[in-house]
Amino acid sequence: MPGSLVYTGQQHLAVAKLEVIRFNEAAYEREEITLDQLDKVAKDEFVSWLNIEGLHDIEVIKALGETFKIHNLALEDILNVSQRPAIDEYDDHLFLVCKMFSTVEKEIITEQFSMIVAKNLIITFQEKPGDIFDGLRQRIQHPKGRIRLRNSDYLAFALLDVIVDHYMAIIEEYGEEVNIMEAELLDSFSEDMLHDLHLIKKEVNHLRRYARPLKDVITSYIKSETPLLHKSTVPFLKDLNDHILQVTENIEVYRETINDNLNSYHTHMTNKLNDVLKTLTIFSVIFIPLTFIAGVYGMNFEYIPELQYVHAYPILWAVFFGIVVGMLFFFKRKKWL
Numbered sequence: 001m002p003g004s005l006v007y008t009g010q011q012h013l014a015v016a017k018l019e020v021i022r023f024n025e026a027a028y029e030r031e032e033i034t035l036d037q038l039d040k041v042a043k044d045e046f047v048s049w050l051n052i053e054g055l056h057d058i059e060v061i062k063a064l065g066e067t068f069k070i071h072n073l074a075l076e077d078i079l080n081v082s083q084r085p086a087i088d089e090y091d092d093h094l095f096l097v098c099k100m101f102s103t104v105e106k107e108i109i110t111e112q113f114s115m116i117v118a119k120n121l122i123i124t125f126q127e128k129p130g131d132i133f134d135g136l137r138q139r140i141q142h143p144k145g146r147i148r149l150r151n152s153d154y155l156a157f158a159l160l161d162v163i164v165d166h167y168m169a170i171i172e173e174y175g176e177e178v179n180i181m182e183a184e185l186l187d188s189f190s191e192d193m194l195h196d197l198h199l200i201k202k203e204v205n206h207l208r209r210y211a212r213p214l215k216d217v218i219t220s221y222i223k224s225e226t227p228l229l230h231k232s233t234v235p236f237l238k239d240l241n242d243h244i245l246q247v248t249e250n251i252e253v254y255r256e257t258i259n260d261n262l263n264s265y266h267t268h269m270t271n272k273l274n275d276v277l278k279t280l281t282i283f284s285v286i287f288i289p290l291t292f293i294a295g296v297y298g299m300n301f302e303y304i305p306e307l308q309y310v311h312a313y314p315i316l317w318a319v320f321f322g323i324v325v326g327m328l329f330f331f332k333r334k335k336w337l
Helices: 035-040 058-068 072-079 134-141 152-184 191-223 231-297 312-333
Strands: 017-023 028-033 047-053 086-089 094-104 107-118 121-126
Touching (some): 017 134, 028 035, 028 134, 035 058, 047 152, 058 072, 058 121, 072 086, 072 107, 086 191, 094 152, 094 191, 107 152, 107 191, 121 152, 134 152, 152 191, 152 231, 191 231
Parallel strands (some): 047 121
Antiparallel strands (some): 017 028, 094 107
16 A cells, blocks of 8 residues: 555664764764664754664654654655655655665665655665765864755765765766776777677666656756755756766767777677678589589599590690689689689
């Protein structure tokens, strides 16, 4: 039923972890909390960031929904880890969901990232322990950082900015590999190269699947009329929109380059096969008349005049040689060789 809370992912933690960061211009706090302390997360004159790692515990999600009055449909989407990037606006909060990418030894790790934006409060939901926001946490901790002077809408922008930066870094890394392989294709071709091209194409298409909708999410966030978005934050979101646009454009460029490389590989293999077939065909055509002549004189007739001639055998070889040379000269003149 709509609004039913069912977790569709895998359990990555034994117990869900809740961590809160509170900050303003003059103060900074960071602590792990339990469900009993949820009502103390938000404090006056502080911007609070509550991060939840582990979505398998439905009771934790229910408690969060009840405490912070999160819409039930938003809770449902948080637990559905195959969610498409989207933004939903409710009475007193916004819900954003997208995919968060990171790399471990050149392997892309994909995780759903959900975020609730409320007045002076950000709640983020992650499937697994660890994330890509350590640099942002350090910026918050720094007493003279710009983020310490801003509200929750700017923190939401900062979180999305980190996600988009990782999109950019990953696609650029794949772009370098694509360019290297394009140069290698000028010198050599191998089945391993074909396998690598298909693997990169798969990963780039995976990024494309979530980068393009994220651009729509950011655009919708900019155009929303919610009071949670201050005018001072809009220019930063527009700059973020330019970044995700650049990501999507780079993805399209590299997809075209990969397809061109694949076409070059298949064209090379086709040409190589054609060369082999051409060589075999030429040899076959040369030996057809020789086989015909040998077949004629191999027939069991008693009276074949040439068989009684003393010089018939060397003449036959001269005919064979003349046919071969003549056909090779003909093929060369036609530029088939």
